[in-house]
Structures are given as C-alpha cells and as structure tokens.
Amino acid sequence: MSSPHESPLPDTADPALRSDCASCFGLCCVALPFAASADFALDKDAGTPCPNLRTDFRCGIHTRLRERGFSGCTVFDCFGAGQKVSQVTFGGRDWRGAPETARQMFEVFPVMRQLHELLWYLSEALTLPAARPVHAALRAAREKTEGLTRGGAGELAALDVPAHRDEVNALLLRTSELVRAAVPGRKKQRRGADLMGARLKGADLRGACLRGACLIAADLTGADLRTADLIGADLRDARLAGADLTGALFLTQAQIDAARGDAATALPPSLTRPAHW
Template sequence: MPENHLHPPTSLQADCRNCFALCCVALPFARSADFAVDKAGGTPCTNLLDDFRCGIHTDLRHRGFTGCTVYDCFGAGQKVSQQTFDGRDWRRDPAGAGAMFEVFPIMRQLHELLWYLNESLATAAAEPLRDELRDAWDRTVQLTDGDAESVARTDVDLHRQAVNGLLLQVSELVRGAVPGRKREHRGADLIGAKLRGANLRGANLRGAYLIGADLRQADLRSSDLIGADFRGADLRGADLSGSIFLTQFQVNAAKGDASTRLPAALAVPPHWGESATRPVSDRRLPRGAQRRRRAPRSR
C-alpha cells in the first residue's frame, strides 16, 4: 500500500546509484536547446562513463545538456535494473540490452501513474474514491512487477486512460472545494503568458502550455497541473503548495527561488540557486540533480 504523498515511496524516487544509466542509453534525444547533440535510442550518450556515471554531471547545463538535469524517471530506472532484470546490466548482458531499453520507458509511464495515485490516496478530498484508487494502485503495481516480456506487452495507453478517469474525479473533488469561479485552461496555449500575481487557485491547467510564462507571485493552490508544460516558466514567489499532480519533472523545468512554495513531496531544484535551497515548511530539500527528457503528456 502506498505511503502518504508528503513522504512518497522511495520506489518512486530516482536512485541513480542503483540504475544502469538507462535514461542515458535507452532514450533518444535531438540536438536542441535541451541537448547539445543528437542521440539515437539504445545508444549510450558519449558522456557516459564505464561505471554508468556521467562524465560531465557537474557541468551539464553549461555544456548544453539542460534536458539531462531536469529529467526524472519516478524510480523506474532502479526498478528495471534491479528487479525486472535482476541486477544484470546491459554491458555485461548485451543480449538482453534491447529488452531492457524497451521496458524502461514503459516502466517510467507506469511509475508516473503510481506517483499520481499515491498523491490521490493521500488527498482528503478524494476519500469517496479511496477503494477505487487502491484498486488502481494495486493493478498498476502488478503491472510493474511482471517480467520483462509481460511489461513490454503492457498497453500503457489503455491503462493510463482507465487511471486518468479516476484522476479526473480527484481533480473535480479538490478543485470543487475552492469557492468561486475556477479558470478553465485545459490544454490552453499560454506560452509566454503574463500571469504575474494571477489567481489560478483551483484552476484546471491540465496539459496547458506554460512555456516561458510569467507566473511570479501567482496563486496555484488546488490547481490541477497534470501534464502542464512549465519549461522556462518563472515561478518566483508563486504558491504551488496544495496544487495537485505536480511532479519533480515539471518543477525542474521551471525557474524559481526561495520564495516559491512547493508541495512537500517535491524538492527545490539545485539550479534554482543556493538561495532557493533554504528550508521552507512545505517542501523538502533537494537530494541532488535529476535527469530529464520530455515526458508523455497526461491530460
């Protein structure tokens, strides 16, 4: 059974020490503002060392690999490495490398769903859905516990659709408790929008494009942020405490400071600067840089 979202299960937190650098090998990326070079899926990054560490880890952002510094696998890396493949890495077992690289992105999506379900189960407003949420949690865990062949056969889109129906109901319950009219911005193009100081409490921002948006001092409490694209968004002074379905992946992609209020389950990204890592009552301190690439959008 999942733990309270204030202390998310360690199984849903990336542990690069117990992963065979799967995000640095299995996933492709294209030369862009996020990555300095092109890399095909299944090909090791040229910066990857023999011990599965990154050779430029402390200098990734300056070397053009910003996308790596904000990626989060929700713990799928160590799950695939240590459980699905019993600690056999792709270098020592090249025959199994293809299967490992196929399973990793599927496992990541399932772990992302577990993150949302764990949060939902810890949300008081979602009490009427408790049994259904527990069933969804158990079904998803069962999928992640399968062998490589069964995980690879998982119809993630179908399973996500079923879980998302529950998450939508959780969203309605949480946002419905906020008095007054709530803004509807689901899937909206808010790229570069000037939303400084905006009252977005209880807003529906599912899948919204907030790339480069000015959200300084905005109130995002009780807002649904699942799949919202915060790349380059300015969250300095914004209040995201109590928002729902926000992930480390999204926070890492944004800009913030010591006055940004985050849900307790999320860490202050190291690249926000030393001033942003001072303890705040409703957030935990960072555990270190996270790797990131673009995630499938949930709406």
C-alpha cells in the same frame, strides 16, 4: 505511503518512486533518444549510449550538465523506474555484461517509467481527504499498476500502456474535480491550453485546471496556484518567483526543476527547491 500530516504529495521517503541512479544501469542515458536543442547538445538515437556515459554507468559531466548544454538531463525523472528495471525486471544483469538483454531492457524502461509515474499520482491522490469517495477505486488502480510493474520483460514490452493510462487518468480526473470543488468561486478551465509566454503575473489560479497546458516561459510571478491541477503541464522556463504552489495537484519535481523560481516561491513540502534557482 500516505503522509501522516495529509501532505498533498506522496511520501518522499519512499525509495520505490524516487530515482536511485546508483542502482540503475544508466538507462535514461541509453534507452531514450535526444534531439539537438536548447535541452540537449546533440542528437542521439534510442538505444545508443550518450557519449558522456561512463563504463560504470555514471555521467561523466554530471556536475556540469547545464553548462555543457544538457539541461534536459537535469530535469528528467524516471520515478524510480530505472532501478526497478535494472534490479528487479532483469535481476541485476546489465546490458553491457549481458548484451542479449539490451534491446528488451531499453524497450521496457519507458514502459516502466510510465507505470511508476502513474503510481506517483495514485499515491498522491490517496493522501487527499476530498478524494475519499474514490479512494477504493484508487487503491485498486494502484494495486493493479504495481502488479503490472512486477511482470516479466516480455509482458511489460507488450503492455498496452495508453489503455491503462486512460483507465487511471479517469480516476485522477475525478480526484481533481473533487478536490478543486472545495475552492470557492469559478475555477479557470485551461486544460491543454497554449499559454506559452502568457502574462499571468499575480493571477488567481486557485483550483484552476491546467492539465497538459503549455506554460513554457509563462510569467507566473506571484501567481496563486494553490490546488491548481498541474498534471502534465509544461513548466519549462516558466517564471515562478513568489508564486504559491502549496497544495498544487499532481506537481512533480521534474516540473519544478524545469521552471524558474526563487526563494519566495512556495512549494509543496515534498518537493525540493532546485539549486539553480
């Protein structure tokens, strides 16, 4: 899955880690809960179909989600977990046609999503030359994670996901340290920091650790985020106009979709500039 030009992100042509809604039974629209907020227009319990979900498992307001108050749906990414659960774990049996599968299918989907997210990060880490000292361990972790995704529904539902995430995260953290060590100068350590609304316009954040940082509505206009570790960072409504995110570590499409950039925002080659920018 490595890019031939050592891209900092996994190969976007790989369908296994990309959402394929046409092969999914609308699992994100059913299995997950909604809370009425700026992201969702209504409350919805886990396991309850969204009222906008059609009988063919398509969204009835797909082209109008933002204007109808469902911007949260536009930034969700299952990393291909939806089609994996629908077509592999449950062998193409949908929860409407086989209602006895519904409860377990909805339990398994969030587990599969976390495993596929880890596969995305592990695949990216394996493209990074600076991480070669841990490539063997990363490959082993990816093989183990892929093996877990092939388990039966009962095995997946019973999986200790936090324990597995901790195991993988240790490798991803080491990967981040190895890559960022090549950036000259002192790197900012803002892991898990509350930077909501922070004024970071033009900031030099090269090689910074922003893992899990809250950057909601932060002003990152023109900021240099090259080789910054952004795994788990909340970029909702963050202003990225003119920012340089080339080479940013563990950045996902969902994070970019949730932010506000412009034509001058420099993105990694494997991410797509959102249409609403």
